[in-house]
Amino acid sequence: MIPLLKRILRTGILTEPPAAADIGPQGEIKRLSDETLAILGRALTIREVDAGSCNGCELEIHALNNAYYNLEGRGIKFVASPRHADMLLVTGPVTKNMENALRIAYDCTPDPKLVVAVGDCGCGCGEVGALFNENYATCGPVDNVVAVDVRVPGCPPTPLALMQGILTAVKRR
Numbered sequence: 001m002i003p004l005l006k007r008i009l010r011t012g013i014l015t016e017p018p019a020a021a022d023i024g025p026q027g028e029i030k031r032l033s034d035e036t037l038a039i040l041g042r043a044l045t046i047r048e049v050d051a052g053s054c055n056g057c058e059l060e061i062h063a064l065n066n067a068y069y070n071l072e073g074r075g076i077k078f079v080a081s082p083r084h085a086d087m088l089l090v091t092g093p094v095t096k097n098m099e100n101a102l103r104i105a106y107d108c109t110p111d112p113k114l115v116v117a118v119g120d121c122g123c124g125c126g127e128v129g130a131l132f133n134e135n136y137a138t139c140g141p142v143d144n145v146v147a148v149d150v151r152v153p154g155c156p157p158t159p160l161a162l163m164q165g166i167l168t169a170v171k172r173r
Contacts, residue, residue: 030074039170043075046166047085047109051102051145052138053092056156057119061089063159076166082106087114087169089162090146093121094139106146114169116150117142118162123151 037043048061064071065078072078079085082105094102106115117123124133124141134140142148149172152165 035167035171037075039173043077044087044166044170045077045079045085046087046089047079047082047105048089048091049082049098049102049105051090051092051098051122051142052095053119053121057091057122060156060159060162061091061118064162069159069163071163082108083110085109085113087116087166088146089116089118089166090142090148091118091122093124094142094145095137096139099139099145102142102145112173114150114173115142115146115148116152116165116169117148118152118165119157120153120155123153125151125153 048058050058063069064076082088086109088105088109090102106113122142124143134144139145150165150169152161154161157165
């Protein structure tokens, strides 16, 4: 035991120093949230609508609220009702069963409303998105049902790409 402790003391600490706060994803996250608050002057409220996705995009959206990204701690909140939302975050190709529900959510969202289509399926792009064009079960991409302000491609898009898409929509407001 003593030789092991001596060896540990001789070796010292071998880990890397921590990265600066303004470098890397954390710096980008802080910049995006600061810009959002500067543009709006208040918290942004988002209603997430799953219009028929495989839940890959939802997992990345849920990651926005984990301790690493902490979107809610930065003034961007998810709400349960479209009546309280500034933005609709829509994932997946719109299925025939969700078409009416998406239109109702869109109509209930107060003006000026923002709509962000998330993922290749919701945007109608890429190999996956091309599979879900209009057919017997789906209406196709989100913009076939409601007006879309911003598209965030990816299968699934990263949380950072989602944050950049949200900020792009807010800047267009």
